[in-house]
Amino acid sequence: MITPRRINQGTTSRPEPLTGGAGLYDHSARDAVSPTGVRFAGIGALILTVGVAAWLVSANPAFENGKAGGTPNQLAPVAQAAVLEPGSPAAEGAQIIATKPCVGCHTIPGIPGATGQVGPNLAGVAGRTKIAAGAVTINSPDDLKKWILNPAALKPGTAMPNVGLTDDEATKIVAFLETLK
Secondary structure (H helix, E strand, O other), X not given: OOOOEEEEEOOEEEEEOEOOOOOOEOOHHHOOOOHXXXXXXXXXXXXXXXXXXXXXXXXXXHHHHOOOOOOOOOOOOOOOOOOOOOOOHHHHHHHHHHOOOHHHHOEOOOOOOOEOXXXXXXXXXXXXXXXXXXXXXXXXXXXXXXXXXXXXXXXXXXXXOOOOOOHHXXXXXXHHHOOOO
């Protein structure tokens, strides 16, 4: 049988109860901070964290006006889709783009269901001189077509995939995108 060990403290000795196994003693009475003090410190830290988070949210102008910040090349103006003449290359491009994975990543005016938030909004894309976070210069519709056909060739490591468009499909999609100035 294990008996409590006696510890000499000056002239008086007192029994120290065993807790948690052989050789372990309860030293909580000698802790520098009481359990109540630790609870108050934890609650204080939680209140401070919530306060700092609230301040960060209130200091961010994007929460105030509901818009993200960025440069004109990164943000597209709010635009309505152009009226497309049926049978035109632009109208055919709109039909093609609606069937491709583009709609899952991009918001594209005039394309039902194209409300993706992963890639940039394509409103006004034909009026931009730079795309892909400034990595790709657009001087003509052919530059945009090269990007659509093989994004990784123009910007290695881009998240935009090569979706396997034919040259004709890319030409028609660019004709549609050119209406989004």
